[in-house]
Amino acid sequence: MSNFENLKSLLITRWDYKPNQVDDTIKDLREMDQDLQVALFDFISKGTYLTTPAYFNLSPADISKYYPSFKPPAVFLLMDWIKKEPMAALDALVDEFHKPLPPSFDPKALFDYLEKKKNSDDIKEEA
């Protein structure tokens, strides 16, 4: 049985996900970046959040501490969203919680990322 099969029952028994949500949640967790999947299973076995991976200096440990309402799978799903669509994810956090991002957040790293992305998009367009 794969790790994700075991995870299905954990979602319901340990974290109170509704049974009709489980398949979609597992699908989202499977689509997460590999390093986040490793961190999730590490969390399940050890029970503590790691400070890696971190995007814009935000780690699973920072997210879970600053947004205590998120269940553990939600912490990792949010990390994945931050990695893949940082502006959308961070905007949504600010709008929803009406508070600044966690103190560890590095705006310069985000700005550099956006500049780099913009430049690479420009090059693609030119090509």
Added chain:
Amino acid sequence: MSNTIHMDTEIVRDTAKSFYLQIADDILPEIESLNKQLKAIPWEGGSKDGFLVTSNQLFNQIQNVLIEGCGLLQKVMKEVDGWLAVDNSNALKYINLREKVTIIGAITASFAQMSEDINKLKFKKWWNDRSEKEKIDFIKAQLEIIARKLGIEILPFEIENLDGDTGGDFRPLYGNIRIDSDQLTATKVPNLIATLAHESRHKYQYDCVSLYEQTGKVPDGLSIDVVKSWKENMDNYISLSDNFKAYSKQAIEVDASAFGENYQEQFFDQGLWISSGGW
């Protein structure tokens, strides 16, 4: 070279403080002393009373203007402190502005943001000066205005210490909303406005779905598809704590957030708590 236009906070604050101290420590006592001296003039006769009444009115006017001036200077000092705090928390918004809008748009947006932020600071001060009863009355009045806007019944509410980061919620089974007690603190109270509008909008969505299920009709300005998507969303609702991305993209949350933010923006942009008589 920095490309940020900003105030020199130290100079603004020190100047305001110096004016404030001059008015409070020197001018007001002088006026008071002059008034006493006039009253003590050994002058008998009917015209003395008329003179004292007129001079008294004049001194009162001068005092009122000076007190208003003190208030204004205190506000300037508070604004400076507020800007320093805002500056610390708005890094993401600045990046947003820089990325998404043209230079003219950015300037316009910055001024709109500035006006909204200043009004938020004023509102926090206003809120701090209210009694507990006045705060509750304010919430009731806001819910009434929002209900009128949406064409729904006025929602009863409870103030509770809600778990985690929840600012409030609408409970369809009870037909009421709960507000987290934290939202009533001066720091968070500007968000209370958006929360009240957001949660009231959920009631509106439930009413629309119920109307559609009973009659097959939807209110003007809404399409059947939208109401169907709300219904589908309510049946398979994903909570914030389960999956934040999926939660944020849900039709009823997107709609309620847009309504809440829009209402809050209008509220602060137009200083609605002042124009409504300050409750």
